Amino acid sequence: MIALPALPRKYHGASVWALYALGFVPAISGFYLGATGQLPGNAIKEFEHLLGIWALRFLIATLCITPIRDLFGINWIRYRRALGLLAFWYVAMHFSTYMILDKYLDFPQIVADIAKRPFITIGMAGFVMLIPLALTSNNWSIRRLGPRWNRLHKLVYVIAAAGALHFAMSVKVVGPEQMIYIAVVTALLVWRLFRPRFNQWRRGTAGRPGMGRAA
Amino acid sequence: AAELKAAASAFKLDEPTTPEKDVTNYNNFYEFGTGKADPAANSADFKPTPWTIKVEGMVSKPREFGLEDLLAMPLEERTYRMRCVEAWSMVIPWIGFPLASLLDKVEPLGSAKYVAFETVVRPEQMPGQSGYFQPLPWPYVEGLRLDEARHPLTILSVGLYGRTLPNQNGAPVRLVVPWKYGFKGIKSIVKITLTDKQPPTTWNLSAANEYGFYANVNPAVDHPRWSQATENRIGEGGFFGGSRRDTLPFNGYGEEVASLYAGMDLAANF
Numbered sequence: 001m002i003a004l005p006a007l008p009r010k011y012h013g014a015s016v017w018a019l020y021a022l023g024f025v026p027a028i029s030g031f032y033l034g035a036t037g038q039l040p041g042n043a044i045k046e047f048e049h050l051l052g053i054w055a056l057r058f059l060i061a062t063l064c065i066t067p068i069r070d071l072f073g074i075n076w077i078r079y080r081r082a083l084g085l086l087a088f089w090y091v092a093m094h095f096s097t098y099m100i101l102d103k104y105l106d107f108p109q110i111v112a113d114i115a116k117r118p119f120i121t122i123g124m125a126g127f128v129m130l131i132p133l134a135l136t137s138n139n140w141s142i143r144r145l146g147p148r149w150n151r152l153h154k155l156v157y158v159i160a161a162a163g164a165l166h167f168a169m170s171v172k173v174v175g176p177e178q179m180i181y182i183a184v185v186t187a188l189l190v191w192r193l194f195r196p197r198f199n200q201w202r203r204g205t206a207g208r209p210g211m212g213r214a215a
Numbered sequence: 216a217a218e219l220k221a222a223a224s225a226f227k228l229d230e231p232t233t234p235e236k237d238v239t240n241y242n243n244f245y246e247f248g249t250g251k252a253d254p255a256a257n258s259a260d261f262k263p264t265p266w267t268i269k270v271e272g273m274v275s276k277p278r279e280f281g282l283e284d285l286l287a288m289p290l291e292e293r294t295y296r297m298r299c300v301e302a303w304s305m306v307i308p309w310i311g312f313p314l315a316s317l318l319d320k321v322e323p324l325g326s327a328k329y330v331a332f333e334t335v336v337r338p339e340q341m342p343g344q345s346g347y348f349q350p351l352p353w354p355y356v357e358g359l360r361l362d363e364a365r366h367p368l369t370i371l372s373v374g375l376y377g378r379t380l381p382n383q384n385g386a387p388v389r390l391v392v393p394w395k396y397g398f399k400g401i402k403s404i405v406k407i408t409l410t411d412k413q414p415p416t417t418w419n420l421s422a423a424n425e426y427g428f429y430a431n432v433n434p435a436v437d438h439p440r441w442s443q444a445t446e447n448r449i450g451e452g453g454f455f456g457g458s459r460r461d462t463l464p465f466n467g468y469g470e471e472v473a474s475l476y477a478g479m480d481l482a483a484n485f
Contacts, residue, residue, distance in 0.1 A: 034453050034454045035453055035454050035455065036453060037452050037453035037456070038453070039453065040236070040237065040240050040241055040251075040252065041237055041240065041241025041251055041252075041303075041449055041450075042241065042251070042303050042447055042449055043453045043454055044447060044454060044458075045303070045447065047454070101454050102447075102459075103459075104459050106445075109442055109444065109445075112442070113441070113442065116437075117439070117440050117441065119440060120440075169440075170440070171249075172249075172301075172422075173245075173249060173350040173351065173421070175249055175348055175350060176347075176348050
C-alpha cells in the first residue's frame with residue numbers, strides 16, 4: 001500500500017476550496033489569452049477545445065476516486081463533488097463558447113447541429129444528463145433522495161462514455177490522444193463491474209472491515 | 216525562408232491579409248503532426264533544397280524541373296482567400312506562377328483529362344510519417360481536372376509574404392486553388408502526372424463521405440459533422456474581433472470558375 005502523509009482534518013475544507021480555485025485556472029487563463037488575442041490561430045476553437053478536454057479530464061478524475069480508494073486505500077471522497085462540479089462547469093462553458101463565441105447565438109444553426117450531427121447530439125446528451133447531477137450535488141439532496149441519489153449519480157458512467165465518444169468523433173483522424181481517453185474511460189467503467197468481486201475477495205483475504213458504501 | 220522577389224499582380228483583395236504569424240503557425244500538414252501548431256514546431260529538420268518535381272504521364276515532353284527552374288518562372292504576388300474545410304479561413308499573399316505555364320512546357324496530350332499530384336515521403340524528416348500512429352496513408356496525393364489545373368487562378372506557389380515558403384506551409388513548392396477547400400492545396404510536391412482517369416485523393420480515400428474529389432467551397436453543402444455556411448477568419452483580434460462571416464460560393468471566385476461546373480450537381484459532386 002502507498003502511504004501518503006495524511007492531510008490534517010482541519011485543512012480538509014480548505015483543500016476542497018483550493019481544488020475549486022485550481023480547477024478554474026485553465027478556463028480563466030484560456031479566456032484571458034483568447035480575449036486579448038494571444039491564442040494562436042483560431043482562438044475561439046482553441047478555447048472551445050480547451051474547455052472540452054478539461055471537462056473530460058475532470059469527469060475522469062471524478063471516476064478515479066473510487067478505484068483509488070479500492071486499490072490503494074486512499075480516501076479522497078471529499079474531493080469528488082468538487083471534481084464532478086468542475087466537470088459540469090467546464091461542459092457548460094464549452095457549450096456556451098460554442099453557442100455564443102463560435103455560432104453567434106445562431107439558434108437555427110445550433111439546433112440543426114444538435115439534431116443532425118451525431119457527435120454533437122451525443123455531446124449535448126451528456127450535458128443534459130449532467131444537469132440533474134449538478135443540481136443534486138449538495139448535502140440536502142443526498143439526504144432527501146436517499147438511495148435514489150446513488151442510482152441517479154450512476155448516470156456519470158453514461159456521461160463519461162458520451163464525453164469520450166464526443167471527443168473521438170469530433171476529430172478528422174482518431175489518433176493516440178483520443179484512444180488514450182477512450183481507454184482510460186473504458187478501464188474506469190469496467191472497474192465498476194469488477195469491484196464488488198474485488199472488494200469481496202480483499203475483505204476475505206485481509207479480514208478487513210467494509211470499505212464503505214458503493215460509488 | 217529567404218527573400219523572394221515577385222511582380223505585383225491584379226489578384227488583390229480589399230480584405231486585410233491574415234497576420235504572417237498566423238499563416239505560418241496555424242497549419243494542417245499531417246506529415247509533421249496532426250495538431251495545428253505541429254507543422255511549425257516539427258518541420259525544422261526538413262530540407263526543401265535541392266528539390267525536383269517530375270512531370271510525366273500523358274505528356275509529349277516529360278521532364279524534371281529543379282527548384283531553380285521554378286524560381287525562374289515569372290513570379291507574381293497573388294493575394295487569395297484560403298478556406299479550410301474545417302470552417303476557418305485566411306487571406307494569404309502567395310508568390311507563385313500559374314500551373315498552366317508549367318503544364319505548357321511538357322505539352323499534355325489530347326487524351327489527358329486529369330492532373331495527379333504527389334507529396335514527398337521522408338519519414339526521417341517528417342515525424343508524422345513515422346512511428347506507430349500514421350494518420351493518413353503516404354504519400355499524400357491530390358488531383359484536379361485538367362481544365363481546373365489550367366485555370367488562370369490555379370497556381371504553384373513557392374513563397375508567401377515576400378519570402379520563400381516556410382517548411383510548414385509546404386516548402387519548396389505547393390499547389391494553391393483558391394476556390395477549393397485548403398486540403399486540395401497539396402504541399403511539398405515531387406510528382407505531377409497527367410492521366411485520363413480521375414486520380415485518387417488522400418482525404419477522399421480516408422473518408423469518402425466527408426471529402427469529395429472536387430471539394431469546391433460551397434456554403435450550401437455541409438460537411439457531415441459541421442455546417443459550411445459560415446467561416447471563422449483567423450487572426451482578427453481574438454474572441455471579439457467579429458471574425459465569423461458567411462462563406463461565399465466558390466470562396467468568392469464564382470465569377471471566374473462557376474462555368475467550369477456548368478450542368479453539374481455540386482451537392483453530389485462535392
